Amino acid sequence: MLKAVILIGGPQKGTRFRPLSFEVPKPLFPVAGVPMIQHHIEACAQVPGMQEILLIGFYQPDEPLTQFLEAAQQEFNLPVRYLQEFAPLGTGGGLYHFRDQILAGSPEAFFVLNADVCSDFPLSAMLEAHRRQRHPFLLLGTTANRTQSLNYGCIVENPQTHEVRAERGLGGPECPRDVFQNRRQHTIGEDSPGLWPGAGTIRLEQDVFSALAGQGQIYVHLTDGIWSQIKSAGSALYASRLYLSRYQDTHPERLAKHTPGGPWIRGNVYIHPTAKVAPSAVLGPNVSIGKGVTVGEGVRLRESIVLHGATLQEHTCVLHSIVGWGSTVGRWARVEGTPNDPNPNDPRARMDSESLFKDGKLLPAITILGCRVRIPAEVLILNSIVLPHKELSRSFTNQIIL
Template sequence: MASTKAVILPLFEVAGHPIIFHCLKAVAKVPGIREVILVGYYDETVFRDFIKSASTEFPQFRIQYLREYQALGTAGGLYHFRDAILKGRPERFFVLNADVCCSFPLGEMLKLFEEKDAEAVILGTRLSDDAATNFGCIVSDTHTKRVLHYVEKPESHISNLINCGVYLFATECIFPSIRSAIKRRTARPRLLSYPSSENLESSYVAQDDSNETPEILRLEQDILPDLADSNRFFVHETKDFWRQIKTAGSAVPANALYLQKAFQSGSDELAAPSATIVPPVYIHPSATVDPTAKLGPNVSIGARAVVGPGVRIKESIVLEDAEIKHDACILYSIIGWSSRVGAWARVEGTPTPAGSHSTTIIKNGVKVQNITILGKECGVGDEVRVQNCVCLPFKELKRDVANEVIM
């Protein structure tokens, strides 16, 4: 989702709450958690309001944000802030990537950790063989659940059990492992190829590596493959939902998954089912929805949004201060902050097969977004149809448009 400011993905709202809120909600169910540390490269002010409200919502643990001096990767960030992490002398700690949507079965991971006297536990799930190679793949022992081999985005199929981006580490194990990886990187010369003047074959020369920051380390590529050599690295396989949220478009299926989970648990945040509410549907208390509008399933309506008479909304997110005028239709779309959709207009994406992890489709030989996204303060005219488009902020659409990026 584009706007005048870069969108902070962890704070993008799905199912009525910022993505990172769902992580905290899961963490709050684990007894004994005393502190939550958010690590990233965003400016400190970005999370200030969220941390203030979240600290009220979750008083049982302290929440703080630590900013990296440059993007260090997950393992690099852990190591850089190791003193802050180890300050309370924890024996183990969870690491959750903020760009995933799942039920976060942290309790089950903790149970496995204790049963196996593990050094590390990773959360895994099964995907199709074709989809699995787009993620980190885990080869495990079916009976013991021990991780035998780990490869990040392999070139060919090795397993359909993939890394969900949720971990539990023993402090005595993970930091020495990262330190060893840093030492290997520092000691290893960088090799540059150049054409030989004699035979044009590749020759190599060792270069000083001091200009690179050895602290930049990726957990998946630099650490997990080595942990697999240990006999104490295990995988907990979840049968529940999982989704990666890398783009604004992927927030729509994530929104559906969180809403369905909330509905199954009987959450009182959701709108009551009725003739015009097809559950699950979330409506912010400050939003205004005409009683003749039909919403759902899998719809979130943000703060101060206005939904007019006869409107139909399905599988979509309507963000705060947006206005949907009478008899408009919104399907598989994100309506941006303060955007306006005119009367009898139609804004729609294309449904994808259940279980698909792609947010693109092929239309007329061109890859396009299957979710239509209106950026901040966009306008769609009366009776205008917008299909499979990404519309950047502050644009006025006065004619039908399909399969385009509107800049």
């Protein structure tokens, strides 16, 4: 018997995912056409012996989250439950607080995954490695370059045994890993030797792993598969590209095909079945079009996400952007951003956490239109963030439009 826990966090002041997180909880934001955490659930559901998937966070169980959980249970034929924290408890505090629910039924092992991570989630390979040589913790690790190690911290392994010997300068949830933890040896339990007096905020990375590194407790499973954090809208667009590329192998039915009389498809493109796309539109690569979207004649879409109910009128051009729910882009308008992708010449490069400002100026980045934004005809919106319910009357460059 196996279980999985997905840490989904909750709404926070100053989140880098605004204005998109105003409309839906971040874990439900569509990445490559499906909610972000659906990729996690799909990976967990494919592991033989998986009996239950638990989501832990401090979001209110509102209608979108409840509907998603009900749909996920039906689609994957697995119990998918949400355990709501009474307050933000940290990446380890929720595991401690809900330890009885997690350990109910005495699972052989359970996975712990962060929701704001894009990965191919090699869970079956990790389980096989764990069964070959059982250890209390097995972490999924990915190789980092020097800059990332200095900025975000890293783990140091013994190359022969793969034991984690040290954790250097870990910065919390940005550390590049998901966690696999074995059965009842759950270190954050009541019998933990002198670590925490009660169930307050517990940081899994600093409070647990750093304390146990070098003691034969934690080992690493390296992956050369896709991995990226999803901390901001820009990284969500990059994650969408990674998942769309994986669909070639995992979900080819989700990728649009170029057909006679249909829109021109270049590269990997997802189109929701309810979307209406004009035959003369050119889409891709790396485009995701949501439910009920209307794409007019002559539209050019590339490296972008268009969300539920948006309308792109005739001959608009949308590049490196996210168009929010119910927004409208007028005819012959251009909405364009500047990508902040990892260095393609560095095989170890990962998506960095983008800063919005430098020296008091907004840095060029992808363009984001919040929900129900109206862009007039024949204007340019470049490297800008437009908050919800705005009706613009002119062009903007490098602006946050409040």
